[in-house]
Amino acid sequence: MKTPRYLPVLLATFLTLTSLGNVGFAADNTLAIVVSRDTAKAIKTKHLTRRMLRKIYRRQQLLWKNGDRVHALNLRATDPLRAAFTQSLFNQSVEQMATYWNERYFDGVSPPHVVDSQEAVLRFVTRIPGAIGYIAACRVDDRVEVLMTLPIDTPQTSLACR
Numbered sequence: 001m002k003t004p005r006y007l008p009v010l011l012a013t014f015l016t017l018t019s020l021g022n023v024g025f026a027a028d029n030t031l032a033i034v035v036s037r038d039t040a041k042a043i044k045t046k047h048l049t050r051r052m053l054r055k056i057y058r059r060q061q062l063l064w065k066n067g068d069r070v071h072a073l074n075l076r077a078t079d080p081l082r083a084a085f086t087q088s089l090f091n092q093s094v095e096q097m098a099t100y101w102n103e104r105y106f107d108g109v110s111p112p113h114v115v116d117s118q119e120a121v122l123r124f125v126t127r128i129p130g131a132i133g134y135i136a137a138c139r140v141d142d143r144v145e146v147l148m149t150l151p152i153d154t155p156q157t158s159l160a161c162r
Helices: 007-018 037-043 050-057 080-090 094-105 118-127
Strands: 030-036 071-075 113-115 131-136 144-151
Touching (some): 030 037, 030 080, 030 118, 037 144, 050 071, 050 080, 071 080, 080 094, 080 131, 113 118, 118 131
Parallel strands (some): 071 113, 071 131
Antiparallel strands (some): 030 131
């Protein structure tokens, strides 16, 4: 039996992706949902569903299953990663989510905490038990565990590491 001509290319691609270490997935145009290693152990989960993540970021789920408080993080409203995250998870713009939060304000519900950068997300999740945030997958390092990835379909949003 003859080996297909494209098989070596597929094999090389697979080996490249699996050699990314902690990342383990294609980092371009992918957001990683991250928590600290300690939080991952405490909440006893390695994966989230989109439904769970939506509840966390709408502040409809305030506690992890183990009873620890969830501390969801957002990047600044002007950050392209926030726009990509909001579009990917909620299929809405940042402005549409602002309308949601304006309505929730009167119910006494505040939006997720906002930080200035991906490095701030990494630092916050490693220092605050129960914290969860998102970063470009290429920024994942050994300080965090990836609970989920979100593909970004908007071609104008580049998630290249900064």
